[in-house]
Amino acid sequence: MTDTTPTEAGSTSLHTNDAAKARLKARYAAERRFKWMGAGAVALSGLFLVILLSTIVTQALPAFRMNYVTLPLDLSAEQVDMENLSATNFSGIVNDAIMGQFPSVEGRQEQRALRGLVSTGAPTLLRKALESGEVEAGDTRQVALPLDDFSDLYLKGLVAKDGGREALAAAPQIVATDGAAEITFSDRSVVELAREAGAIEEDGVLRLTSGASSLLLQADGRIVKLLEVQAADGGATATGNVLLSDAPQVSDEAAIRIVETPESQRKFTDREIVWVDSLTAQGLTESRWNEIFLFSGASREPEMAGIWGAVVGSALTMLVTLALAFPIGVAAAIYLEEFAPKNRLTAIIEVNINNLAAVPSIVFGLLGLAVFINWFSFPRSAPLAGGFVLALMTLPTIIIASRAALRAVPPSIREAALGIGASKVQTVFHHVLPLAMPGILTGTIIGMAQALGETAPLLMIGMVAFIVDVPGGFTSPATVLPVQIFMWADFPEPAFQQKTSAAILILLGFLVLMNAIAVVLRKRFERRW
Amino acid sequence: MQKFILMTSAAAVAVAMSAGTAAARDQIRIVGSSTVFPFTTAVAERLGQSGQFQTPVVESTGTGGGMKLFCGGVGESHPDFTNASRPIKDGELEECKANGVTPIEIKVGFDGIVLSNSKGGEQVDLTKEQIFAALAKNVVVDGEVVANPHTNWSDIDEGLPNTKIEVLGPPPTSGTRDAFVELVMEEACPEAIEEADGCTEIREDGAFVEAGENDNLIVQKLEANADAYGIFGFSFLDQNADKLQGASIGGVEPTFDNIASGDYGVSRSLFIYAKKEHVGAIPGMEEFIKEYTSEAAWGPEGYLADKGLIPLPEADRTSQRDNAVALKGMGS
Numbered sequence: 001m002t003d004t005t006p007t008e009a010g011s012t013s014l015h016t017n018d019a020a021k022a023r024l025k026a027r028y029a030a031e032r033r034f035k036w037m038g039a040g041a042v043a044l045s046g047l048f049l050v051i052l053l054s055t056i057v058t059q060a061l062p063a064f065r066m067n068y069v070t071l072p073l074d075l076s077a078e079q080v081d082m083e084n085l086s087a088t089n090f091s092g093i094v095n096d097a098i099m100g101q102f103p104s105v106e107g108r109q110e111q112r113a114l115r116g117l118v119s120t121g122a123p124t125l126l127r128k129a130l131e132s133g134e135v136e137a138g139d140t141r142q143v144a145l146p147l148d149d150f151s152d153l154y155l156k157g158l159v160a161k162d163g164g165r166e167a168l169a170a171a172p173q174i175v176a177t178d179g180a181a182e183i184t185f186s187d188r189s190v191v192e193l194a195r196e197a198g199a200i201e202e203d204g205v206l207r208l209t210s211g212a213s214s215l216l217l218q219a220d221g222r223i224v225k226l227l228e229v230q231a232a233d234g235g236a237t238a239t240g241n242v243l244l245s246d247a248p249q250v251s252d253e254a255a256i257r258i259v260e261t262p263e264s265q266r267k268f269t270d271r272e273i274v275w276v277d278s279l280t281a282q283g284l285t286e287s288r289w290n291e292i293f294l295f296s297g298a299s300r301e302p303e304m305a306g307i308w309g310a311v312v313g314s315a316l317t318m319l320v321t322l323a324l325a326f327p328i329g330v331a332a333a334i335y336l337e338e339f340a341p342k343n344r345l346t347a348i349i350e351v352n353i354n355n356l357a358a359v360p361s362i363v364f365g366l367l368g369l370a371v372f373i374n375w376f377s378f379p380r381s382a383p384l385a386g387g388f389v390l391a392l393m394t395l396p397t398i399i400i401a402s403r404a405a406l407r408a409v410p411p412s413i414r415e416a417a418l419g420i421g422a423s424k425v426q427t428v429f430h431h432v433l434p435l436a437m438p439g440i441l442t443g444t445i446i447g448m449a450q451a452l453g454e455t456a457p458l459l460m461i462g463m464v465a466f467i468v469d470v471p472g473g474f475t476s477p478a479t480v481l482p483v484q485i486f487m488w489a490d491f492p493e494p495a496f497q498q499k500t501s502a503a504i505l506i507l508l509g510f511l512v513l514m515n516a517i518a519v520v521l522r523k524r525f526e527r528r529w
Numbered sequence: 530m531q532k533f534i535l536m537t538s539a540a541a542v543a544v545a546m547s548a549g550t551a552a553a554r555d556q557i558r559i560v561g562s563s564t565v566f567p568f569t570t571a572v573a574e575r576l577g578q579s580g581q582f583q584t585p586v587v588e589s590t591g592t593g594g595g596m597k598l599f600c601g602g603v604g605e606s607h608p609d610f611t612n613a614s615r616p617i618k619d620g621e622l623e624e625c626k627a628n629g630v631t632p633i634e635i636k637v638g639f640d641g642i643v644l645s646n647s648k649g650g651e652q653v654d655l656t657k658e659q660i661f662a663a664l665a666k667n668v669v670v671d672g673e674v675v676a677n678p679h680t681n682w683s684d685i686d687e688g689l690p691n692t693k694i695e696v697l698g699p700p701p702t703s704g705t706r707d708a709f710v711e712l713v714m715e716e717a718c719p720e721a722i723e724e725a726d727g728c729t730e731i732r733e734d735g736a737f738v739e740a741g742e743n744d745n746l747i748v749q750k751l752e753a754n755a756d757a758y759g760i761f762g763f764s765f766l767d768q769n770a771d772k773l774q775g776a777s778i779g780g781v782e783p784t785f786d787n788i789a790s791g792d793y794g795v796s797r798s799l800f801i802y803a804k805k806e807h808v809g810a811i812p813g814m815e816e817f818i819k820e821y822t823s824e825a826a827w828g829p830e831g832y833l834a835d836k837g838l839i840p841l842p843e844a845d846r847t848s849q850r851d852n853a854v855a856l857k858g859m860g861s
Binding site for chain 2: 112116121123124127159261264265267299300377462464491494
């Protein structure tokens with residue numbers, strides 16, 4: 001190697017021998033690798049974030065809409081006494097209305113199932129609607145009532161997989177006695193359908209057992225669930241159960257509706273499917289924006305459960321936390337940073353504050369239980385107690401961040417203020433603190449966001465409770481968003497899974513809103529200086 | 530800036546002052562078992578819907594924690610009811626008495642504990658002995674007590690599926706775990722093991738997985754793994770009938786009717802306890818008891834049955850209701 005090549009324009013390389021060049025190359029390679037790994041890590045975490053959010057959003061979306069059924073309700077004077085609403089049998093009115101849609105349904109079990117299509121919360125909603133004047137009493141009124149959770153899930157397509165509808169070339173003949181039906185088909189297409197549905201074949205008879213999809217024949221104003229199908233001369237015969245014999249909206253054209261999910265694998269029977277389909281065919285069901293979820297308190301019935309109680313609870317708790325932690329935290333930071341003598345005592349305090357910031361939150365819950373509930377006898381489950389506990393938890397974060405922000409203000413500001421004759425207090429409050437405020441607010445946001453998502457300490461002070469009424473003040477029982485999510489995640493009803501995801505979205509929204517407000521505040525303070 | 534600080538400190542002072550003025554309570558407070566929680570909340574909601582009373586606040590503290598709060602004393606800072614997934618213990622009753630509390634015991638129904646797997650897996654019929662052999666820490670092989678050697682179900686019985694034993698269940702702190710141990714493990718326990726280390730030890734070599742208290746999580750894990758089994762209350766099997774199937778125990782399937790009739794061997798009683806001293810002082814307590822013990826609630830067709838509570842036999846319902854409505858306290 002005799003010639004040296006410049007590695008960069010205008011400079012001669014110092015790396016003149018091969019070993020040095022190789023080392024340089026290796027260094028550059030390492031740098032590139034590091035850069036790629038860093039980018040990869042960011043991309044990977046971004047990917048996970050996208051997966052997490054998209055799962056939550058897709059899970060949550062169905063919960064923001066809800067299906068209603070419009071029923072003619074008898075609200076005549078005999079039924080409803082506007083003077084004395086509590087004496088009115090609203091359940092009776094709702095039950096009569098839904099039963100009136102299917103007069104042929106008999107038998108206790110069946111009638112009970114039919115009544116179950118409408119939410120158990122419907123009578124209460126009806127009473128409230130009458131009280132508020134939204135619905136007027138008198139004669140028969142068409143009122144939209146929420147459907148039960150499983151009916152709602154079915155209409156959203158989350159209970160049974162729809163296998164479509166096969167039209168039949170010619171209408172079959174149906175002979176029905178006592179709910180059982182003998183059907184004669186003029187062609188054999190039904191045999192093929194039964195095979196596809198997973199019927200078990202024995203001696204030429206296709207049995208649609210519990211593992212097979214449901215075949216629901218609609219013809220002649222009836223809906224029949226097929227049980228056995230057999231090929232016969234030039235056509236086919238079948239037996240089945242009549243699920244509905246006075247279906248008003250069954251089209252004249254005969255068809256077989258296929259429900260792919262077998263009846264044994266869903267908690268929504270063929271009969272219920274037929275009822276809901278019939279209501280839908282009559283245009284009585286309707287999907288609406290789910291106001292109940294957004295604007296009502298908790299409930300044990302998934303379709304009636306709302307987030308509003310928890311939102312208000314969270315807001316009240318956060319208010320208490322902010323009102324306590326912010327002034328105390330900032331005052332403590334100012335004193336420690338600007339006024340306190342630097343001695344062993346302040347050093348100990350400083351170490352302890354730093355340690356407290358790392359203490360698990362449940363410990364603050366235990367402290368709150370012992371001090372606030374047992375000693376000061378604050379009410380259990382109240383935002384007041386919750387706010388105090390969370391304030392304790394947030395204080396160290398705020399103090400540490402505030403001190404850092406104060407320390408970051410250049411000494412020249414202080415010196416200039418003192419130089420023109422300001423007192424120490426004037427220096428701090430007129431000059432240093434406003435400059436440090438953006439940093440302090442950032443620390444406060446971090447602390448508050450942490451507090452907003454906290455569940456563990458609230459467990460100890462009774463905020464993990466079933467509370468239906470929306471809290472009216474700092475001392476009334478309340479729960480908060482993360483706790484509501486925690487409780488919904490534990491309920492067995494499948495409809496609560498969507499509610500859980502939807503509540504998570506609301507919590508995230510709450511968090512974004514809080515941050516936005518804080519950012520705006522921070523920006524305003526920044527502009528003043 | 531100063532205004533801001535002034536305002537926030539004023540707010541802090543106002544908040545601190547309001548702490549002292551907790552109003553007299555006109556709302557029922559209930560604590561206790563997480564197993565009974567879903568049922569009691571449903572009743573509480575109905576009471577609230579009637580419009581005469583505020584909806585009671587129901588807190589899930591676990592049976593033991595609930596008893597401690599409940600027996601803590603009389604007065605509005607103490608709860609009015611507690612849920613329990615087992616009868617009150619003698620020690621707890623003594624503590625209650627010492628604090629002037631007379632509990633009214635109401636047995637509200639049964640809860641079946643089921644061993645279930647995904648519909649994609651094989652439905653099995655197990656005996657309590659087989660479950661013990663699968664899950665106990667020590668078992669008897671050839672007359673000797675040894676650490677559980679079974680890895681596959683077929684190691685226990687040729688007729689069982691040749692899959693790895695993997696059971697997801699509740700942690701030791703759970704009432705469901707206590708009941709499972711008492712009703713299955715202790716009953717099927719051979720004498721040799723009873724002498725050696727008692728019958729409550731569950732193996733810790735990975736065949737039994739403590740899946741936490743969240744039963745929905747277990748349901749999801751079972752869906753993902755067809756060979757795994759889960760232990761939880763009947764209501765989760767009932768609500769997830771589309772995904773799960775229950776294993777028969779001793780030839781009896783865990784169905785609503787079988788648990789109600791007592792044929793299914795793994796079920797326990799659920800209770801609520803009312804504080805006699807609070808009746809009359811806290812509005813709505815009698816109405817709450819009446820609502821809970823009404824046929825519309827706890828009967829075979831009642832709304833609690835829809836939530837997964839297995840009703841008591843009719844004679845028991847009548848006697849429990851009579852005692853409850855008459856406010857017959859324990860030991861009085």
